[in-house]
Amino acid sequence: MQGATTKETQRPQCSFCRKSPSGEMVAGPGVYICDACVGLCQRILTGKPTAAFASWQSMTDEELLDALPAAEAAVHATAEKLHEHVDMLRARNVSWERIATALGVSRQAAWERFSREN
Ligand SMILES: [Zn+2]
Structure with a gap:
């Protein structure tokens, strides 16, 4: 999209x-x-x-609490897009090693985080 x-x-x-x-x-x-x-x-x-x-400091506790679910939903949506991004690279046969290097993590960490096989 x-x-x-x-x-x-x-x-x-x-x-x-x-x-x-x-x-x-x-x-x-x-x-x-x-x-x-x-x-x-x-x-x-x-x-x-x-x-x-309107900074966070100027918001009431209720306003901050009301905004919390939307913030969490945005994090989940972004995480799913990141998964789809990695899925696209894997579909192109880009190695876990290259994906890990791009993310600055170990190959094992990348695989554990993004593999749909585990
Ligand atoms: Zn807007």
């Missing part, structure tokens, strides 16, 4: 603002970004002033 846009079906959550807006979203590997956040990025990248980010 990399590079794809999505409009309806299961409304994904923007990985940046955690909202599920009705407009277009751009999907990357395990992440989505809404048009509002793209607009914010454009402002930042062109040096225009932006509203201050």
